Structure formats: C-alpha cells, structure tokens
Amino acid sequence: xxxxxxxxxxxxxxxxxxxxxxxxxxxxxxxxxxxxxxxxxxxxxxxxxxxxxxxxxxxxxxxxxxxxxxxxxxxxxxxxxxxxxxxxxxxxxxxxxxxxxxxxxxxxxxxxxxxxxxxxxxxxxxxxxxxxxxxxxxxxxxxxxxxxxxxxxxxxxxxxxxx
Amino acid sequence: xxxxxxxxxxxxxxxxxxxxxxxxxxxxxxxxxxxxxxxxxxxxxxxxxxxxxxxxxxxxxxxxxxxxxxxxxxxxxxxxxxxxxxxxxxxxxxxxxxxxxxxxxxxxxxxxxxxxxxxxxxxxxxxxxxxxxxxxxxxxxxxxxxxxxxxxxxxxxxxxxxxxxxxxxxxxxxxxxxxxxxxxxxxxxxxxxxxxxxxxxxxxxxxxxxxxxxxxxxxxxxxxxxxxxxxxxxxxxxxxxxxxxxxxxxxxxxxxxxxxxxxxxxxxxxxxxxxxxxxxxxxxxxxxxxxxxxxxxxxxxxxxxxxxxxxxxxxxxxxxxxxxxxxxxxxxxxxxxxxxxxxxxxxxxxxxxxxxxxxxxxxxxxxxxxxxxxxxxxxxxxxxxxxxxxxxxxxxxxxxxxxxxxxxxxxxxxxxxxxxxxxxxxxxxxxxxxxxxxxxxxxxxxxxxxxxxxxxxxxxxxxxxxxxxxxxxxxxxxxxxxxxxxxxxxxxxxxxxxxxxxxxxxxxxxxxxxxxxxxxxxxxxxxxxxxxxxxxxxxxxxxxxxxxxxxxxxxxxxxxxxxx
Numbered sequence: 001x002x003x004x005x006x007x008x009x010x011x012x013x014x015x016x017x018x019x020x021x022x023x024x025x026x027x028x029x030x031x032x033x034x035x036x037x038x039x040x041x042x043x044x045x046x047x048x049x050x051x052x053x054x055x056x057x058x059x060x061x062x063x064x065x066x067x068x069x070x071x072x073x074x075x076x077x078x079x080x081x082x083x084x085x086x087x088x089x090x091x092x093x094x095x096x097x098x099x100x101x102x103x104x105x106x107x108x109x110x111x112x113x114x115x116x117x118x119x120x121x122x123x124x125x126x127x128x129x130x131x132x133x134x135x136x137x138x139x140x141x142x143x144x145x146x147x148x149x150x151x152x153x154x155x156x157x158x159x160x161x162x163x
Numbered sequence: 164x165x166x167x168x169x170x171x172x173x174x175x176x177x178x179x180x181x182x183x184x185x186x187x188x189x190x191x192x193x194x195x196x197x198x199x200x201x202x203x204x205x206x207x208x209x210x211x212x213x214x215x216x217x218x219x220x221x222x223x224x225x226x227x228x229x230x231x232x233x234x235x236x237x238x239x240x241x242x243x244x245x246x247x248x249x250x251x252x253x254x255x256x257x258x259x260x261x262x263x264x265x266x267x268x269x270x271x272x273x274x275x276x277x278x279x280x281x282x283x284x285x286x287x288x289x290x291x292x293x294x295x296x297x298x299x300x301x302x303x304x305x306x307x308x309x310x311x312x313x314x315x316x317x318x319x320x321x322x323x324x325x326x327x328x329x330x331x332x333x334x335x336x337x338x339x340x341x342x343x344x345x346x347x348x349x350x351x352x353x354x355x356x357x358x359x360x361x362x363x364x365x366x367x368x369x370x371x372x373x374x375x376x377x378x379x380x381x382x383x384x385x386x387x388x389x390x391x392x393x394x395x396x397x398x399x400x401x402x403x404x405x406x407x408x409x410x411x412x413x414x415x416x417x418x419x420x421x422x423x424x425x426x427x428x429x430x431x432x433x434x435x436x437x438x439x440x441x442x443x444x445x446x447x448x449x450x451x452x453x454x455x456x457x458x459x460x461x462x463x464x465x466x467x468x469x470x471x472x473x474x475x476x477x478x479x480x481x482x483x484x485x486x487x488x489x490x491x492x493x494x495x496x497x498x499x500x501x502x503x504x505x506x507x508x509x510x511x512x513x514x515x516x517x518x519x520x521x522x523x524x525x526x527x528x529x530x531x532x533x534x535x536x537x538x539x540x541x542x543x544x545x546x547x548x549x550x551x552x553x554x555x556x557x558x559x560x561x562x563x564x565x566x567x568x569x570x571x572x573x574x575x576x577x578x579x580x581x582x583x584x585x586x587x588x589x590x591x592x593x594x595x596x597x598x599x600x601x602x603x604x605x606x607x608x609x610x611x612x613x614x615x616x617x618x619x620x621x622x623x624x625x626x627x628x629x630x631x632x633x634x635x636x637x638x639x640x641x642x643x644x645x646x647x648x649x650x651x652x653x654x655x656x657x658x659x660x661x662x663x664x665x666x667x668x669x670x671x672x673x674x675x676x677x678x679x680x681x682x683x684x685x686x687x688x689x690x691x692x693x694x695x696x697x698x699x700x701x702x703x704x705x706x707x708x709x710x711x712x713x714x715x716x717x718x719x720x721x722x723x724x725x726x727x
Contacts, residue, residue, distance in 0.1 A: 006473060010344060014293070025286050055471070068290040068310060071344040103525035163343075 002031075003057050004076040004083060004153045006161050007046040007064060015069040022067065028052065028060055032085075032150030042098055043071065045161070048127060049151050060086040074161045076153045086123070087131045088113075092142035093120040101141055108134045119144065168328035169194035170439070172261065175304045176605045177204045178336040181232050183223060183595055184208065185216040187237025187465075190276060191263025194328040202343045208595065208624060211616040215249020215588035217318075218614070221256050222592030225575045226550055228381065230257040231592065232312050237263045238276030242283065246582060248318045249287035253579025254402060255379055257316035259307045260284075266326040267295065289317030297330035305337040314347025315466040316379055326337075329443030347465065351482030351490060351495030359437075359461045359478045360494045366435035367506035368457075369395040372418065372447075375402030375578065376440020376464060377484050383407070383571040385488035386439065392495060393502050396514055398426040400441050402578040405568035415514065416523075417419040419447040420715045421560040424522035424724060427715070429514055430455055431722040438462040440484045442691050443473040444579070463487045475561035486592050522726060523564055531706045532681050534558065534633045538565035541603060543633060544688045548602040550575060551632050554610030557639035560711045562605045587630065591617060594626040601629070601692060608634040608658055608702075618671040629691045630700040632664065635707045643710045647725075668700040677702045 009015045016035055023030050028050060035046040050060060057075065064070050076083070091116075093101050101120055105112055110124035124134060128151060135146065154160065166174065172195050176184060185208045188196045199207050210216045213235045219229025231251075235244045241262040244479075251258045265274040281293050290310050292303050300323065307319040339617075363369065377386050383406045390397050397407050398418040407414055416423030418430055430436070436458040441447070450453045451473055460476040463484055470479040479675055480487055525535045538561050542548070551566055552575040555558040559576055568574045575593060577585040590604040611632055621628055633639075640655040665675030674697050678687045684703065691699035713724040 014285075017282070018285060021285055055475075059468065059472060066466070066468050068342070068345050 001053070001057070002049060002051050002077065002104070004081070004151055005048050005050065005061065005062040005064070005073060006076050006153055007048070008038070008071040008161055008163065009044045010069040010070060011042050011044045011070060015044065016046070017070055018067050019048075019064065022063055023050075024061075026063065028056065032148075034150040034152055047150070047152050057089050072161060072163065074155065076155055079159055080156040081153050082156060083127050083151050084125050085128055085131055086125050086149040087150050088121060088123055088147045089135070089138070089143060090119055090121045090145040091138060092118060092144060094118050097141045101138070104134070104137050108137075110134065164332045164333070164676070165331040165600040167196040168323065168329050169193065169199070169299070171300045171332075171334045172304070172323070172328065173198040173205060174334055175301050175336070175485060176232065177202070179304070179308055181205050183236050183592075184232050185210055185220045185223075185293050185592070187213050187216060187236065187240060188233035189240050189263065191237035191265060191325045192234060192240075192328070194325065195234060195263070202331050207234075208591070208620070210588065210620050212614065213243035214246050214584065215591075215614050215617045215620065216246050217251065217258070217260065218582075218585050218588035219592035219595075220258055221247060221576055221585075222552060222589030223252050223596045224251075224256050224258055224592070226572050226588070226593040227570065227596045230259055230308060233258065233260040235262055236276065237258070237265055237280070238278045238403070240276075241278055241280040245284060245287065248284055248320065248583045250580045250585060251318040252287045252289065252576050254375060254577065255316050256318065257311040258318040259304070260318060260320045260567070262320060262322045262390065264322045264324040267324045268323065270325070280320065284320045287318075288320050291320035291322065293322045293326070294327055297327050297332045300327070301334060302340075305340045306342065307338045309342075310345060320363045322483065349483045349486055351463065351480045351487040352699075353490070355478055355480045356487060356490050357494060359480060360491055360498070361500070362435060362459060362478060363393065363437060363463060363491075364495070364500040364502055366395075367503060368432060368434040368510045369393070369437065369502075369507075370429050370433035370435070370458070371397040371437045371439065372400070372430065372441055373393050373397065373403045373439040374400040374408055374441025377403055378571045380440060380465065380484040382440065382484035382488055385485050385492065389488050389492055392492065394507060395437075395502070396429055396511070396694050398422070398430065400444070400447055400578075401563055404563060404574045405571040408569040409567035410569055412499065415518070416720070417563050420449070421564065421711050421713065423564075424520050424713055424726065426512055426518040427713070427721040427724060428517045431720065432513070433458045436460045438476070439488070440464060442469045445473070448473060449715045449721050449723075450462070450718050506610050520726075525709075527679070529706065532640050532678065532684060532703055534561050534635070534705045534709055535565050535701075536681060537633060537684055537703050537705070538562055538605070540688055541605070542566045544685070544692055545601050549573070549603050550590075550597060550601070552576065552586045552590040552593060554606040554613075555581045555583045556607050556610060557643065557709075557711050558605050558607045558610075558633045561633070583610040586610060587614050587617050587621075587628070590628045591620060591624070591626055594628055595624065603629045603631055605631045605633070607639060608636065608661055608664070609638045610630055615667075618668060618673060618698070622672045625696065626698060627696050628698050630698070632700065632702050633705050634661070634702050635705045635709070636661065637707060639709075640711070646710070647714075647716070664700060664702040668698075673698040673700055675700045675702065677704065679704045
C-alpha cells in the first residue's frame with residue numbers, strides 16, 4: 001500500500017538526515033520526499049511517500065515518532081486528503097508540435113511558462129497520476145527535461161497536523 | 164562571571180554530580196582537559212583506547228543505573244568510541260559522550276583529525292548534537308542527560324568544536340528542560356492494563372518472559388512480587404538475568420538460542436505469554452513463524468516501536484515497566500480474580516518433567532578443565548554475590564547459564580551488539596562504582612586480546628578485578644558453528660601464537676596464574692579472590708571441543724533444541 005506521511009520536524013540542521021537515515025538503515029523505501037519551513041519558523045514540514053504492508057507502515061510511523069526531532073506526524077492516507085505535486089517539463093516544440101503541445105497543456109490545465117523558438121517549458125500541478133498521464137500524452141514530442149517536486153499533501157476539513 | 168566553554172562543560176558535569184569521566188585527551192579537547200586539571204570533583208579515568216572509555220562508562224551505567232560519561236577528542240577519538248556507543252545503543256544504556264571537534268571555521272575542510280562525528284554516530288545514538296554557540300553548551304548537555312536517562316535509555320553524543328570551548332559566556336545550571344518533541348510515556352493505559360490482568364488470570368499455561376527493560380526500569384521488585392503472587396513460571400533473556408532471582412523455584416533459566424530446555428519448552432507450549440521489557444530478539448524467538456504457536460501475548464514496553472515489531476501481540480501496553488507492574492499488582496489485589504490453581508498444577512507438573520531432563524549437565528569426570536565447572540566454582544566462591552562482566556562467545560553463554568544471578572545489575576554483558584573486548588573495560592567501570600565489591604570479568608583468550616591494553620588502566624587506578632579466562636585456543640563459538648554447520652572446516656577459528664598470559668599480566672604489574680587441571684580450579688579461584696587489592700588474571704586451559712548446549716539452530720523453533 002502507498003502511504004503519504006506528513007511530519008512536523010524541528011527546523012534544525014541534521015533533522016532531515018535523521019529521517020532519511022532511518023529509512024535507509026531499516027530498509028524502508030522512500031518514493032518521494034519534500035521538505036520546507038512552515039509559517040512557524042522553528043518547524044519544517046516534511047512529506048514523504050512510501051510503500052509497505054500495514055505492519056511495515058506501523059513500524060515506520062513508530063520509528064519516526066521515536067526520532068527526537070520529530071514533533072508530530074500524520075499518515076494522510078488514513079483519512080480524506082488532498083495531494084498535489086508540481087512538475088516542470090521542457091519539451092522540443094517545433095513546426096506542427098508547437099500547436100499540439102499547447103493544446104495538450106491547456107487540456108491538462110497546465111501553463112507554458114517559458115517559450116523559445118524550439119522549446120516550451122510547461123508548469124503543471126496535480127496528483128501524481130495526472131502528471132503521469134500528461135507525460136504519456138507527450139510521447140509524440142521530445143521531452144528534454146522533467147522536474148517533479150514530489151508529493152505535498154494536506155488532510156481535508158478540520159482534521160490536520162497541528163501542534 | 165563569564166566562564167570559557169571548557170569550564171562550562173566541567174562545571175556542568177560537576178552540577179550533574181558526575182563522579183567519573185572516562186576519556187582520552189587530544190587536540191580538540193585540550194581546553195576541556197585544562198579545565199579538568201583545575202578541579203577535583205569529577206574524577207577523570209584515563210583509559211588506553213577510546214573504545215574502552217565507552218565500555219567502562221557503560222559498565223558503570225549498567226551496574227549503578229546512573230549515566231556513564233565519556234570525553235574523547237575529534238577524529239580517531241570519536242571513531243574509536245563508536246563501537247562502545249553502538250554497544251550501549253543496542254542494549255539501551257544511558258550514556259553521554261562528549262566528542263571534541265575541530266574549530267567551527269575548519270568544519271568541512273578535511274581539517275586535521277576532523278570527522279563528521281554527528282553523521283557517523285547518528286545511526287547508533289538515541290540523539291546527538293553539534294554545539295555551535297558557547298551559550299548553548301549548558302542547555303545542550305542538560306538535554307543530553309535528560310534524553311539519555313529517560314524513556315528507553317540510550318547514548319547521546321555532544322560534539323563541541325574547539326573554538327566553542329574557548330569562547331566565554333555566563334554559566335547557570337539549567338534547572339528545567341522541556342522538549343516539545345520528546346515526552347516519553349510512563350504510565351500505561353489503564354484499560355489495557357485491566358484487560359491484560361484479566362487475560363493473565365484466565366491463563367491455563369502461563370509464562371512470564373522478561374528482558375533488560377525490567378532492569379533498566381528498576382522494575383525488579385515489582386516483578387518478583389507479581390510473579391510470586393501469580394505463581395507462574397518465569398524466564399529471563401540474556402539481558403534480563405538477575406531481574407528475578409535465579410535460585411527461585413519459579414525461575415526456569417534463560418530462554419532462547421542457548422536457553423534451558425524447560426524455559427524454551429514452556430515458552431513453546433504456553434497459552435498466555437506475558438512479555439515485560441523484552442523485545443522479541445531473533446536470538447530469543449528462533450523462527451518467528453514457529454514462535455509460541457498457541458499463546459495470546461501481552462507486551463509491556465516503554466518503547467512503542469518494540470511492540471509488534473517481530474511478533475504481533477494481542478495486548479500492547481506502552482509504559483514504564485515498574486509503573487505498569489505496580490498497577491497490575493493493585494488490580495489483582497483489589498479484584499476477586501485468582502489464577503486457575505488446577506490448571507496451574509498440571510502446568511507445573513509438565514514443567515517439572517522438562518526440568519528433570521537437567522539440560523545443563525556436563526561431563527564432570529573429565530581430566531581436562533570443563534568451562535562449566537569453572538563457572539560453577541566461581542559462583543560458589545563468590546557466594547553468587549559478584550558483579551560478573553563478560554565478553555562475547557561461549558564463555559558468555561556459560562556465564563549466563565551457570566552463574567545464578569539473584570540480583571539485578573550484577574550481570575554485565577554486551578547482548579545486542581555482541582562486542583568482543585567489552586568485558587575488561589566494563590569491569591573497570593563496575594569496580595570504580597563499587598570499590599569494595601567482587602568484580603569478575605569472564606572472558607576468552609580471543610576476546611580479552613581485543614582490549615587487553617586496559618590492564619594498564621587497571622594498574623593505574625588499582626582496580627582489583629579478577630579476570631577469569633576460559634582459554635580453549637579456539638574462537639569457541641565460531642568453532643562450534645563450524646563444527647555443526649560447516650562440516651568441521653575450522654576456518655580461522657584457531658588461536659595460534661597466544662601470548663604467555665601470566666608473563667603478560669605480570670609485565671603490566673598484576674598477578675597471573677595458569678591452571679591446567681580440574682583439581683586446581685577451586686584453589687586458584689580462592690587464591691585470586693583472596694588477593695583483595697590486586698588484579699588477578701587466571702588463565703584456565705579448558706577443554707578445546709566443549710560446546711554450548713542446549714542450542715537452537717537458525718530457522719528452528721524453540722522446541723527444536725540440540726541437547727547434547
């Protein structure tokens with residue numbers, strides 16, 4: 001099962017490597033990881049996506065909670081939540097492909113944020129599967145670069161990761 | 164008045180009532196050593212290798228319950244300490260290790276004796292800190308001691324760059340420490356405890372299985388009360404020996420890979436397992452698929468991540484062992500539930516049958532010294548009252564099997580990490596903490612050579628440790644596995660070119676005795692323990708091919724023991 005674990009972390013040097021080190025030391029995998037400071041400057045919020053059986057996810061959350069730098073965490077996939085990922089794609093856009101790529105970008109509600117004679121750079125946000133689908137539709141054109149932020153997430157409604 | 168960072172470190176240790184600081188000087192900690200020189204409250208113990216500093220602090224901590232404190236320099240000082248830090252981490256021993264670091268401006272420059280101590284120790288500490296401002300030293304050390312000694316204890320490293328120990332600021336002992344991200348649970352969940360008591364009283368074939376957590380959490384008295392109140396059989400893990408008196412009839416001996424027949428069989432056939440401060444280690448469970456097939460399991464532990472990690476349990480209780488056991492005792496006393504006397508009688512009859520097998524018997528007519536015999540005599544001559552440290556291997560298992568520990572904190576060994584070289588330095592920490600006690604280090608000719616330089620430290624501080632070496636000219640446990648599982652191909656397990664231990668220890672200024680005949684074992688031990696102010700090293704030349712039995716081979720269940 002895929003899980004999105006969101007963590008409030010002390011905003012201190014080394015805190016991130018404690019989290020990453022825990023995953024490698026115990027043989028858990030990380031599919032994606034994003035981290036940035038929150039509105040409260042002493043805290044960072046880290047979101048990571050991992051896979052595992054219920055037992056493994058239980059161990060992961062327990063081991064994370066044991067880290068002294070982890071203030072609080074939530075498994076977003078346990079409840080209703082929204083997930084988003086930001087992607088930037090640079091594609092070769094020449095001749096007939098210029099119009100085609102623009103049209104596809106519009107359909108997926110992306111934005112072209114940089115244009116040259118031969119390239120477009122497209123910005124797109126959404127859940128991971130939407131970004132995957134967009135990349136699939138681009139198979140007709142040449143993708144030069146893809147940058148994805150990894151998943152960010154938040155729970156719906158009153159529930160949340162609050163101190 | 165302003166103090167230097169170095170003076171703050173030393174003042175803090177004084178204010179924390181640290182008796183002994185185990186360490187070794189070097190460039191990055193020279194300011195701290197200078198501050199130590201100017202006082203006499205904190206006694207510095209100069210070891211001969213940083214690994215020994217951590218093991219000595221560890222022995223001190225295990226035998227007293229107080230945190231062990233270590234000071235080493237940057238670079239190789241820190242890396243040498245890592246083995247001892249990892250040893251303490253695996254056995255949850257409270258320890259604070261201060262490592263020197265190169266000056267802040269040089270960090271990351273591959274400076275002389277620079278190593279990323281925080282990075283290297285991260286996977287084997289409970290937590291660690293790099294101090295970047297002299298104003299943070301006192302508060303950081305306060306946090307370090309707090310984290311090391313509360314919850315599930317463990318080692319904490321504080322890395323202090325040299326310039327920070329030279330900078331100045333005002334000092335005040337931080338009376339309080341609060342950390343929003345660290346609040347260990349102490350009191351167990353009342354509802355869970357109630358359910359657990361119901362399940363315990365409902366048992367037909369109960370078994371109590373306890374580990375190092377009972378000792379670390381000072382829960383021994385409550386454990387004894389609860390076990391006697393219930394009348395249930397009890398087993399201890401290697402780390403838990405001494406938590407329940409080994410001479411008591413309800414005690415079935417140690418369990419696990421080299422546990423007794425009766426303990427392992429009772430585990431396997433139990434219908435209710437009460438696990439207390441134990442972590443279902445692979446050396447205890449054998450094959451987890453075959454582990455306690457019929458048992459409902461209650462598990463009390465202060466660390467939630469220990470619960471249902473290897474074996475899924477039915478009633479988890481997170482909390483301090485002692486607090487939970489006391490609450491259980493209260494519920495049993497106030498309630499009307501009683502253990503099922505009829506079922507219990509049958510269960511004990513079965514257990515006595517297993518016990519009658521006498522699985523620890525060995526050949527007592529041999530003309531060579533049997534290692535088990537040495538341990539039995541050691542037990543007799545010390546009246547079961549000694550602190551016994553050990554190294555790792557066969558001698559460790561024989562000590563656990565044949566020395567009957569009636570009190571907690573008397574059996575000091577590296578259970579989790581299995582660190583050879585632990586025994587002698589650990590004994591130094593124990594002897595310093597208990598100057599009048601009998602301290603024996605049971606070791607082998609392999610293990611002792613991993614920290615033998617500490618004989619010099621023992622001389623310097625006049626530590627009258629008795630070193631009991633079971634010398635079989637083999638890395639015995641390796642040899643045993645090669646005999647069983649590698650068709651007797653004894654690859655590199657023979658110890659050739661051994662030193663003359665008697666001459667060696669005499670060169671260090673101690674007393675050395677070699678014993679080759681069974682008839683001389685008792686006399687040599689009496690002579691050694693008679694020398695109250697000298698370290699005596701006895702080199703027992705033992706049977707080369709003796710094995711540790713019972714043994715559970717890898718992949719087998721607890722009921723599938725090799726007996727002899």
